[in-house]
Amino acid sequence: MNDSTSTHETAGREDSPALSASAFLRDFHHTSRFGATSGGGIDRQAGTPEHGAVRDWFEERAQELGFTVAGDGIGTLFARREWIPGAPFVLVGSHLDSQPLGGRFDGTYGVVAALHAAAAVDADVAAGTLSPRHNVAVVDWFNEEGSRFAPSIMGSSVHAGLLDLDTALRTRDPDGTTVAEALEATGRRGGTPGPTAAAYAEIHIEQGRRLERSGIPVGVVDRSWHTQKLLVSVVGEQSHTGATLMADRRDALTAAAQVVLAVESVVESFPPESIVTSVGQLDVEPNSPIVVPRQVDLVVDLRADRAEDVDRARRLLLDRFREVAADRGVEVRSEDFDVRPVQRFPAAGVDLAEKAARDDGLESAVLATLAGHDAVAMNRVAPSVMLFVPSTDGVSHCEREYTSDADMVSGLSVLTGVLRRLVAGDLDDVAPGGSATA
Amino acid sequence: MNDSTSTHETAGREDSPALSASAFLRDFHHTSRFGATSGGGIDRQAGTPEHGAVRDWFEERAQELGFTVAGDGIGTLFARREWIPGAPFVLVGSHLDSQPLGGRFDGTYGVVAALHAAAAVDADVAAGTLSPRHNVAVVDWFNEEGSRFAPSIMGSSVHAGLLDLDTALRTRDPDGTTVAEALEATGRRGGTPGPTAAAYAEIHIEQGRRLERSGIPVGVVDRSWHTQKLLVSVVGEQSHTGATLMADRRDALTAAAQVVLAVESVVESFPPESIVTSVGQLDVEPNSPIVVPRQVDLVVDLRADRAEDVDRARRLLLDRFREVAADRGVEVRSEDFDVRPVQRFPAAGVDLAEKAARDDGLESAVLATLAGHDAVAMNRVAPSVMLFVPSTDGVSHCEREYTSDADMVSGLSVLTGVLRRLVAGDLDDVAPGGSATA
Structure with missing residues (x-):
């Protein structure tokens, strides 16, 4: 042929x-x-x-x-x-x-x-x-x-x-x-x-x-997958990185670091690969090398095959945010947005x-x-x-x-x-x- | 009078x-x-x-x-x-x-x-x-x-x-x-x-x-006080917050969160009020809500009455940064600057x-x-x-x-x-x- x-x-x-x-x-x-x-x-x-x-x-x-x-x-x-x-x-x-x-x-x-x-x-x-x-x-x-x-x-x-x-x-x-x-x-x-x-x-x-x-x-x-985001604001108090003693600080960034790690570790409460969580965006105020941060705003992204898993992860995180806020004397606010069933x-x-x-x-x-x-x-x-x-x-x-x-x-x-x-x-x-x- | x-x-x-x-x-x-x-x-x-x-x-x-x-x-x-x-x-x-x-x-x-x-x-x-x-x-x-x-x-x-x-x-x-x-x-x-x-x-x-x-x-x-700063760059890999499984990520921000908390807790190795440590500035790349961060640059501020305490805190932190890098498959670079005896x-x-x-x-x-x-x-x-x-x-x-x-x-x-x-x-x-x- x-x-x-x-x-x-x-x-x-x-x-x-x-x-x-x-x-x-x-x-x-x-x-x-x-x-x-x-x-x-x-x-x-x-x-x-x-x-x-x-x-x-x-x-x-x-x-x-x-x-x-x-x-x-x-x-x-x-x-x-x-x-x-x-x-x-x-x-x-x-x-x-x-x-x-x-x-x-x-x-x-x-x-x-x-x-x-x-x-x-x-x-x-x-x-x-x-x-x-x-x-x-x-x-x-x-x-x-x-x-x-x-x-x-x-x-x-x-x-x-x-x-x-x-x-x-x-x-x-x-x-x-x-x-x-x-x-x-x-x-x-x-x-x-x-x-x-x-x-x-x-x-x-x-x-x-x-x-x-x-x-x-x-x-x-x-x-x-079911997805949603949380806009989290950690509000502490601005102070001087040099002069302010550690005990007198209400550092928004150290609290936000605990939030970021909590978002990551919440997946351990679920079967492998059934959920993914992330913080992709994080902004520090005033973001000066010699100022203890006043506020950190960050976006949490939660995604799972089942809506109930996203809901449970969200509840676990809100509980954890309350603990961080109480431990550190800061405020941790969280707002739901971009929920996609x-x-x-x-x-x-x-x-x-x-x-x-x-x-x-x-x-x-x-x-x-x-x-x-x-x-x-x-x-x-x-x-x-x-x-x-x-x-x-x-x-x-x-x-x-x-x-x-x-x-x-x-x-x-x-x-x-x-x-x-x-x-x-x-x-x-x-x-x-x-x-x-x- | x-x-x-x-x-x-x-x-x-x-x-x-x-x-x-x-x-x-x-x-x-x-x-x-x-x-x-x-x-x-x-x-x-x-x-x-x-x-x-x-x-x-x-x-x-x-x-x-x-x-x-x-x-x-x-x-x-x-x-x-x-x-x-x-x-x-x-x-x-x-x-x-x-x-x-x-x-x-x-x-x-x-x-x-x-x-x-x-x-x-x-x-x-x-x-x-x-x-x-x-x-x-x-x-x-x-x-x-x-x-x-x-x-x-x-x-x-x-x-x-x-x-x-x-x-x-x-x-x-x-x-x-x-x-x-x-x-x-x-x-x-x-x-x-x-x-x-x-x-x-x-x-x-x-x-x-x-x-x-x-x-x-x-x-x-x-x-x-003796003071110095460290410019720390955490380099991971950018990926998708939705599609990339947790195990496949090299998230620069979760690693940076561990760095921030290490900087705070290093003071526990010293007598009270003899040292202060902070991260005041932290920048995330690309800082998009749906992208797992590629790189985080942050400034560590170390201050102590004694130069040897700053030096020891710095060494403890560099050791900890190496652990974080090895655990997470990211790179943690640290550069000394603004050293003031x-x-x-x-x-x-x-x-x-x-x-x-x-x-x-x-x-x-x-x-x-x-x-x-x-x-x-x-x-x-x-x-x-x-x-x-x-x-x-x-x-x-x-x-x-x-x-x-x-x-x-x-x-x-x-x-x-x-x-x-x-x-x-x-x-x-x-x-x-x-x-x-x-």
């Missing part, structure tokens, strides 16, 4: 630069230049020039592949391919913004894979091997990370009606710049509402090590994704996502499918975040299979997912 | 607005308006508009009292009264800058008391009851606090030749403003070199509670101050200063006398810092007695103080 006798469909996909694994890898690795850091990561916080530059590249590349690109009011980009005028769209995508000194894969992999999956489906439609019931749009959601502008998952939350557009546009970064100003500065304050979603698909790096440990190349997400993805979507993996000869595992994703927001308004690929050493939000080319290509193949089925209408009768506790 | 038959000297001092206790208290309490905070303190960091405003007031008030005011290149103000043209000057003063949300007494008390003590001595000279061998200059040293521009004790260190003027002028605050720019903005970039000091005197609040506990109104400082004030100056207190019928106690002061720098180049008045509850660098009017007036009286003796040349044959370990 020579090239001319292979099936048309396979040969066509492999020969087209849009549709080959090597074209995908070339595009993906090209994106790492935008906001590249010396440590091999990227720094592309939402609305920065580096973020603007990679989005310019995305727009140009999508246009080359035959898509029409327009941004909505919160700066999310939609690259549309409209085969059936007026029909709803299947959305597929992720985000091109990153954490400060973040990794090359988080979000970006999902956008570039979505573009290539949609281009492959477009080729199928053009070849007559797929009859679409919906159009397709590749999405680059604005500000998934939330490191510069809180809250995270901003673009998809606005699209899903979970966050008010005007509130989001008025959000300020630590320097006082608003989202609206950052979008103007990068030319991404759009005016074209995004299309209504018939369904949504997203592929992302796992950011944990469950797939790596089990040697399984593809994860299918059936639920998100467990969300379930539709079972039919999980089945569909497992079938797509099997068709590619790939083993898949069903698992929960510990992190928030745009798919969790979109799943509230459209039946959504979320896929994972392995993360080496389970690390993410750092420069050494890594996923192999082979794993990325396997994921792209399964995402393409999922997208074909969604475009064909396979989830048309399925309701969106929702809160397990609702 | 009625007013007209009291001695001329006493009656003259009490009737002149410059020389009465009430005039001093009126001036002192007036200064609390500049940079007043809602909590009863002041916020007048060096080179800010609030600092500029209180210095404008000082210049005007000194001129009213017959002094000639000029600033030097680092923005220290000298208010001169030159009885003997060309003779050296006795300097007396402190500083008008404050910590952020600092107290009304720290530094400011010493400047206003110096102005009134010098005015009283001037009245003595005018009345012919004192024959001066030196002139007098009241000093407001620039940037004693160092909270905005490090290092602290800047103006007096430049005057004493311990710090290079150009280096000091190029120092930047956290917003990037230089000392030179801040001085220009407040009109205090002067060009008149300060006078050479024949001797120096300073009165300051104790900032501890030794005088209060013993019920003694005046302290005479015979030495400064014990400095002794001349014994003749201590005797002179005790005599001045006895002449006022006041008990005095000899003690060490745990904090740094302009007098510690000046003592390197001129025989110096440093006095303390009690601090209620021993607290300082905070809004509730407090010293009673009665204690301030007692201190002013002793300072005036000290200044009379210095102007009369009582320390002329005494060498400057110096390092105990030199």
